[in-house]
Amino acid sequence: MLQLQQVQVQTQVDSGAAKSIVKGLDLHVPAGQVHVIMGPNGSGKSTLSRALAGDPSYDIHGGEALLDGRSLLGLSPEQRSHAGLFLGFQYPTEIAGVNNIYFLREAYNAQRRARDEAEVDAVDFLKIIKPYMDLLQMDARYKSRAVNAGFSGGEKKRNEILQMLVLQPKCAILDETDSGLDIDALQVIATGVNQMRSPERSILLVTHYQRLLNYIQPDRIHVMLDGKIVKSGGADLALELEAKGYAWLQSTDKKQEA
Amino acid sequence: MSQSAMDKNLCAHWQAQHQAALQRVGNCLLEYPEAKVAIVGLMARAYDRALQLGMPHRRLDNWRYAARALQQAIGTIADDSATQIVSSADNYFCAARYVSVPSGASSDKVSWMDAEAIDLPAGVQVGSLASALQNPVAAPALITHWQQALERLLEQPVHDYQQHTLALMAAASWVDSCVIYVPAAVHLDELLHVQLNMLQPTLAASLCFVILEQQAKAHILLEHRAPKPDSALQVMWCDIACAAESTLVHYQLQAADSSLQCALWSQVQIAAQASYDLFSAGAGARLWRQENIICLSAPKGHASTTHLLQSNADRQFMETRCQIHHQAPECQSQQVWRASVKHASQVVQQGAVKIAPGAATEEATQDTAAVLMHPAAEVVTQPALEIYHDSVQCAHGATIGELDPAALFYLQSRGVTRGQALQLLQTAFAQQAWQHWPHPAVACYMQQRLQHSAVDLREQASISDLLQEGPLKTQDVNHA
Numbered sequence A: 001m002l003q004l005q006q007v008q009v010q011t012q013v014d015s016g017a018a019k020s021i022v023k024g025l026d027l028h029v030p031a032g033q034v035h036v037i038m039g040p041n042g043s044g045k046s047t048l049s050r051a052l053a054g055d056p057s058y059d060i061h062g063g064e065a066l067l068d069g070r071s072l073l074g075l076s077p078e079q080r081s082h083a084g085l086f087l088g089f090q091y092p093t094e095i096a097g098v099n100n101i102y103f104l105r106e107a108y109n110a111q112r113r114a115r116d117e118a119e120v121d122a123v124d125f126l127k128i129i130k131p132y133m134d135l136l137q138m139d140a141r142y143k144s145r146a147v148n149a150g151f152s153g154g155e156k157k158r159n160e161i162l163q164m165l166v167l168q169p170k171c172a173i174l175d176e177t178d179s180g181l182d183i184d185a186l187q188v189i190a191t192g193v194n195q196m197r198s199p200e201r202s203i204l205l206v207t208h209y210q211r212l213l214n215y216i217q218p219d220r221i222h223v224m225l226d227g228k229i230v231k232s233g234g235a236d237l238a239l240e241l242e243a244k245g246y247a248w249l250q251s252t253d254k255k256q257e258a
Numbered sequence B: 001m002s003q004s005a006m007d008k009n010l011c012a013h014w015q016a017q018h019q020a021a022l023q024r025v026g027n028c029l030l031e032y033p034e035a036k037v038a039i040v041g042l043m044a045r046a047y048d049r050a051l052q053l054g055m056p057h058r059r060l061d062n063w064r065y066a067a068r069a070l071q072q073a074i075g076t077i078a079d080d081s082a083t084q085i086v087s088s089a090d091n092y093f094c095a096a097r098y099v100s101v102p103s104g105a106s107s108d109k110v111s112w113m114d115a116e117a118i119d120l121p122a123g124v125q126v127g128s129l130a131s132a133l134q135n136p137v138a139a140p141a142l143i144t145h146w147q148q149a150l151e152r153l154l155e156q157p158v159h160d161y162q163q164h165t166l167a168l169m170a171a172a173s174w175v176d177s178c179v180i181y182v183p184a185a186v187h188l189d190e191l192l193h194v195q196l197n198m199l200q201p202t203l204a205a206s207l208c209f210v211i212l213e214q215q216a217k218a219h220i221l222l223e224h225r226a227p228k229p230d231s232a233l234q235v236m237w238c239d240i241a242c243a244a245e246s247t248l249v250h251y252q253l254q255a256a257d258s259s260l261q262c263a264l265w266s267q268v269q270i271a272a273q274a275s276y277d278l279f280s281a282g283a284g285a286r287l288w289r290q291e292n293i294i295c296l297s298a299p300k301g302h303a304s305t306t307h308l309l310q311s312n313a314d315r316q317f318m319e320t321r322c323q324i325h326h327q328a329p330e331c332q333s334q335q336v337w338r339a340s341v342k343h344a345s346q347v348v349q350q351g352a353v354k355i356a357p358g359a360a361t362e363e364a365t366q367d368t369a370a371v372l373m374h375p376a377a378e379v380v381t382q383p384a385l386e387i388y389h390d391s392v393q394c395a396h397g398a399t400i401g402e403l404d405p406a407a408l409f410y411l412q413s414r415g416v417t418r419g420q421a422l423q424l425l426q427t428a429f430a431q432q433a434w435q436h437w438p439h440p441a442v443a444c445y446m447q448q449r450l451q452h453s454a455v456d457l458r459e460q461a462s463i464s465d466l467l468q469e470g471p472l473k474t475q476d477v478n479h480a
Helices: A045-053 A077-083 A100-114 A122-135 A153-167 A183-196 A236-244 A247-257 B003-025 B033-053 B062-074 B079-096 B138-154 B163-172 B405-413 B418-434 B440-451
Strands: A002-012 A018-029 A034-038 A058-067 A085-088 A095-099 A171-175 A202-206 A220-225 A228-233 B125-127 B176-182 B192-197 B203-212 B217-225 B233-242 B247-254 B261-270 B275-282 B287-296 B302-311 B317-326 B331-341 B346-355 B361-372 B378-387 B392-402
Touching: A002 A045, A018 A034, A018 A045, A018 A058, A018 A202, A018 A220, A018 A228, A034 A045, A034 A236, A045 A058, A045 A077, A045 A085, A045 A171, A045 A202, A077 A085, A077 A100, A077 B405, A085 A153, A095 A100, A095 B405, A095 B418, A100 A122, A100 A153, A100 B418, A122 A153, A122 A183, A153 A171, A153 A183, A171 A183, A183 A202, A220 A236, A228 A236, A236 A247, B138 B176, B138 B203, B176 B192, B176 B217, B203 B217, B203 B247, B217 B440, B233 B247, B233 B275, B247 B261, B247 B440, B261 B275, B261 B302, B275 B287, B275 B440, B287 B302, B287 B331, B302 B317, B302 B346, B302 B418, B317 B331, B317 B361, B331 B346, B331 B378, B331 B418, B346 B361, B346 B392, B361 B378, B361 B418, B378 B392, B405 B418, B418 B440
Parallel strands: A034 A202, A034 A220, A085 A171, A171 A202, B176 B203, B192 B217, B203 B233, B217 B247, B233 B261, B247 B275, B261 B287, B275 B302, B287 B317, B302 B331, B317 B346, B331 B361, B346 B378, B361 B392
Antiparallel strands: A002 A018, A002 A058, A220 A228, B125 B176
């Protein structure tokens, strides 16, 4: 479903020079699977996620990124969304003045228009989102609030998962969706993510910690260091990282380079 | 091409459009030789004056000069031809102005009433200037106010005032007019929605009088509509008088097509303990200017203005100039201005608070904010305080910011197109102003109109009857 081949991502620093962040990354997340990317701060996990979603701050200047066989490169952010890509932001943007549910309906209808399907009106849309809001334990107040404005950390993450559930993407990239969550909120979020698991969908989780994986069973774990995947393995890899930290892999990586 | 050459071309373009439009609508005034000479002459003088002093978008005061030249030229029309002109012009005149109170869903705060069903309290006048003169309650007050307004417009005394001259002056300058008169101690609890349709796609001038007598109360929505996307130039004067202890909430909506050139003036006189609140929203035009001059001429008066500008096309020039004059002690004023520029357009704001000697002021504030939503967008903001008294509390603040790219990307990442995302963000910015509108239903209506600035004006059958090519039908629009 999601196939990345030697992806290279750079960004511009203040001096105007280009800084390479992702340096030739290979990753394949087949349909029906949940993969996890773990790694130390600054390894390029969030950069990769945002670059795949089309953040203009980043430039994929090398390699290929395919979603369901279709190249994402050259597509605008909304086109990538229409193609079936969803990014759950690490720090969801607050947008005061834009009604949360109105925006989500606009997004939902934009997706439907891209598929030449009829739009839904406000009444029907509320019926669509209600079961998801119940699943995520979001009460009716969220309908009248602005997008992420004044939301707590947990509320923002629930809102991200709500959007994912409503938009039903082919591939969801969830960037540190567990950060800032208490145990109860974590379970709710995990329930929402597990709801999305299906043979036609791939999910890529980005996380620092193993605890999320207590609730979402991954099929594969990848460790990212300095812009590349340096190790991949099964669920046990997360436990190994929890015990040894990333320094273990960093020293291993240096030995291999030498 | 040099600046002056471009200005000449633009002026010539307007004049040509103006001439053609007069012929097209069959202005009956052109049947009278003296009127034709006067009209054509005053047109030429107005444009020459405009050119001499610099084009409006470069010399801001020039709009006023052009308009005054028009008004002064009107006074030269000989009285012996006036009666003839008035008798036929009155038919044209009545038909040319339309007052409607559209029907629609009611909210808990606003009640929209069908024009035929309107049931105004006794003495309240909503209608044309000519019809207002037939109203025994409104006419005396109107004549007084009209004279005062005229003198303000001409900046000279008006002698030997005659009733028919009033209609003549209005008609001879193709003026459509609207009078809203509320007698003393009458409260208009329901909002009055007046649509002012500029039926002539030409240099059309329109007058609106709003007169509130002592302790009167009213909420008014004045909506300016242009029927033709290729209209040359519209000029609108609005003269408002709030007598002692009266309260006026004035909504003003201009959602014209982007090809229009438009100038809106309003002069407001606020008496002792009277209150005036203006909520104005506009989508602009190719060249658009709005000027509000508000005089707190007696103690304990209150004035507030909230302007919201949303450019909706490329190469627009939009300008607002708001002056609040504190001429008496213990008055309060607030000015709020918000603008979002979504295209390669320019928006200018000049706000001034002028405090005269002896006018100890409790509060006078200015708050301006603008967001640039296009790399070539430009905003110029110039708040000003001119203070000639020691005991005042005045404050002003101005900010201009750019679009938040993170917000734009977030919206697009969910599948919303860039255009839709910009619209959402523009609306979100405008919410800072909309939330202060006292009537949420009015805010909702005005937002919808701004978002659909090029909407087909035939959406309402009652208006579409008037929007026809050729001679206008005669209608009695006196709703008193």
